[in-house]
Amino acid sequence: MLRDEDPAAQEVRKLVGEQLPEFLKGYAQVPPPLRGVERNGRTPDAQLVDGLKVIDDQIAEMTAQLAQGSLDSLETRGRFLEIKYRGDDA
Numbered sequence: 001m002l003r004d005e006d007p008a009a010q011e012v013r014k015l016v017g018e019q020l021p022e023f024l025k026g027y028a029q030v031p032p033p034l035r036g037v038e039r040n041g042r043t044p045d046a047q048l049v050d051g052l053k054v055i056d057d058q059i060a061e062m063t064a065q066l067a068q069g070s071l072d073s074l075e076t077r078g079r080f081l082e083i084k085y086r087g088d089d090a
Helices: 007-029 044-088
Strands: none
Touching: 007 044
């Protein structure tokens, strides 16, 4: 669950709720015949793919940050159970 005060959660919301829609809106405003035309070394189609890759990478990184606490807690609880029920040599 995303906590409102978590900076990573806030960034995910901003990325998905604001930046991604604005990025897609900008691409949609390019006339379809011009989307494959190179400008400044790249086509709008390539810019779209590259931008979506950046967004995907950022979401993956933020998801890992958000999950870190849960992963740490799971590891701690698992270790506790091993020590308690299997002994310290587990």
